[in-house]
Amino acid sequence: MERKAEIAHRCLLLDKSEIARGWHLFELEAPLLACAEPGQFVHLRTGCSSDPLLRRPISIHYADAAAGRIRLLVQVSGRGTALLARSSPGEELDLLGPFGRGFPFLDEAAPALFVAGGIGMAPLFFAAAQRQRAGLPFEFILGGRSSAFLPPEEYFLDHGFAPLTATEDGSRGLRGLATALLEKRLAEANRPGRIHACGPMPMLTRVVELARAAGVPLHLSLESRMACGVGACLGCAVPVKVQGNIEYRRVCRDGPVFDGEAVCIGN
Amino acid sequence: METDPRLALDLAGIKMRNPLIAASGCYGFGFDYLPWVDPRDWGAIALKGMTLKPRAGNPPPRLAETPSGLLNAIGLQNPGIDYFLEAIRPRLGELGCPVIANIAGESVEEYRELAAILDRVAEVSAVEINISCPNVRRGGISFGQDPATVEKLVGAVRRVYRGPLIVKLSLEAGDIAAVARAAESGGADILSLINTLKGMVIDVHSRRPLLGNITGGLSGPAIRPVAVRAVWEVAGAVSLPLIGMGGIASAEDALQFILAGAAAVAVGTANFVHPHVAREICRGLQRYLDEQGMGHYSELIGAARG
DSSP states (O other): OOOSSOOEEEEEEEEEEEEETTEEEEEEEOTTTTTOOTTOEEEEOOOSSSSSOSOEEEEEEEEETTTTEEEEEEEOOSHHHHHHHTOOTTOEEEEEEEESBOOSOTTOSSOEEEEEEGGGHHHHHHHHHHHHHHTOOEEEEEEESOGGGSOOHHHHHTTTOOOEEEETTSSSSEESOHHHHHHHHHTSSSOOSEEEEESOHHHHHHHHHHHHHHTOOEEEEOOOOOSSSSSSSOTTEEEEEETTEEEEEETTTTOBEEETTTBOSOO | OOOOTTTOEEETTEEESSSEEEOTTSSTTSOTTTTTSOGGGSSEEEOOOBOSSOBOOOOSOOEEEETTEEEEOOOOOBOOHHHIIIIIGGGGGGGOSOEEEEEOOSSHHHHHHHHHHHTTOTTOOEEEEEOOOTTOSSSGGGGSSOHHHHHHHHHHHHHHOOSOEEEEOOTTSSOHHHHHHHHHHHTOSEEEEOOOEEEOOEETTTTEESSTTSOEEEESGGGHHHHHHHHHHHHTTOOSOEEEESSOOSHHHHHHHHHHTOSEEEEOTHHHHOTTHHHHHHHHHHHHHHHHTOSOGGGGTTGGGO
C-alpha cells in the first residue's frame, strides 16, 4: 500500500529572529509543507528527550510554495516553546504536518475581515497575505497588550497591508481592544462579507456576539492542548452545537478553524 | 515493511505479523494515521474503547503534559456500537491487519451484550475487556479492582464470545496478580497491562484542577518502570500470554517488557510523538535478533526471569 503523503519532516532552520517581545519568527526549508493552506498547523517537537514529551501545534504563519519555505511564529508561553526559542539557524527541526482544516472561502470576491488578538495574528497573516497576492479585498484588525508585544508596522507593510491596530496601553493605534475596532467597523454601512478571527478566548467570545448581531458569517481558529494532532486521541476536544445537542469536535482534525455559530464559546 | 518471520506470532489465535499492537485509545478506529502510516506496520490495532450507547466524553481540558508523561481524561468518547457496525465495520478490511475491539460497560450485562454482538463480527479478531479505564464514573476501573467481580465479568463475556478474549488490567487494583488470576479463572485468553495510572495536576494560577474531569490517566515513559514491574509480577502469577504496555517508545523499551514475560507489546502515547514508531521498533527488534544471532523473538519472552 502506497502512503499518499509524508507525515514527518526534518526541516532546516534557515533563519530565526525575535520580531516582537517573546515572538520568534522561524524560517524553515520545507518543500513538502510549503503547499499548506492558511489556518493549517504543524506539530513540532521541542527537544530530543522525553521531557517535554508532546509536540506543540504551531500555526503556519506563511508559506512560499515557489521557494519551498514556511514561516512559523512562536510565542514563548511555556517550557516547550522556550526550548524552541533556543534553537539556532542551521539546526533541523522535527515537524509533522501539515494538519487541520484552514480558513474557508479565502478566494471569494466579497471583502474579508480578519480580527487578530496577539499571537492569533500568526495564521491570519498567512490568510491575509494570500488575499493580498490574489488582489482580493480585506481588512485586518490587530489587537495587543502594547506596541512592543506586536510585530512592527513595517512587518505588515512588507506584505502590502497595514492593520488597523488597538493596544491596551494605547502605545499603537486605538487605546483599547481589537473588539472595539470590530464593533466600530461593523456599525458602518458596508459590512464585510465574512470575518475570520483568532485570539484569546475572551476576544473570541466578543467577536461571536458582534458577528452574530451584525449577521456576518464568522470563522474561528481555535487553540487547544493537543497530543496526536491527527484526530486519533480525542484530547483536543471543543464543544459544538449539533442539532441542539452538544458534541465534541477535534481541534486538530475537524478544526482548527470552526464555524463561529456552531462552536460553543461564551454561549 | 517486509514481514519478518522472526517477529510473527499467533497470540492465542490472533495471527500477528509482529508483536506490536497500537494501544486502545491512542489510535482511534485505525484510520486517523492512514494517509501517512501503513497499518500493516502493526501486528494488530486495538480500537478506541466502545460502549453500547454513544458517549460524548469528558469536558475539556482533557490533556495535561507531565514530566515524561501525559495525563488524559477523554472519558471514553465513542460513537457507540451501532455506529461502529454500520459505519466503521465495513472499512476495517482496509487496514490489512488484525483488529482488536475494546469494550467498556457500566454493568456485566452491557459487557456481555457488546461481546455477544462482536462475536458475530468477522472483521474483529479479538475482544479486549476494558476493566481499567480511570476516567469514567461508572464501569471501567470499578470493575477491575475486586478479583471476584472480575472473574464473574470475564466469565459472563466468555460465555458469549468465542474468539480470543483479552482482559486489560489496572494497577489501581491493590493486588494485580490476584486480579490476573481471577481473569484467568474467568476464561480470559490473554491479559494486557497496564492501563493508565490515575493522577491529577493542579493549575496554581486558577487554583483549580487542570483537567475538566479533575483526575486523569497517566501514560508515557514516566510509568514504564511501574509497568515493567507489573508485567513481571503477573507473568509469575498466571500462565496466559501477556500484552505489556506502559511508556514503550523504542525497541529497547519493548524488549524490557518481553524479557519480563510479555508475548506482545502495545504502544500508545509514543505514536503522538513518533507516528512511525511501530516500524522503528520492529527494525530495532530485528537488529537485536541479528546481533544476538537469535531465530525468533519469542525466545526472549520471560528470559529475564532466569
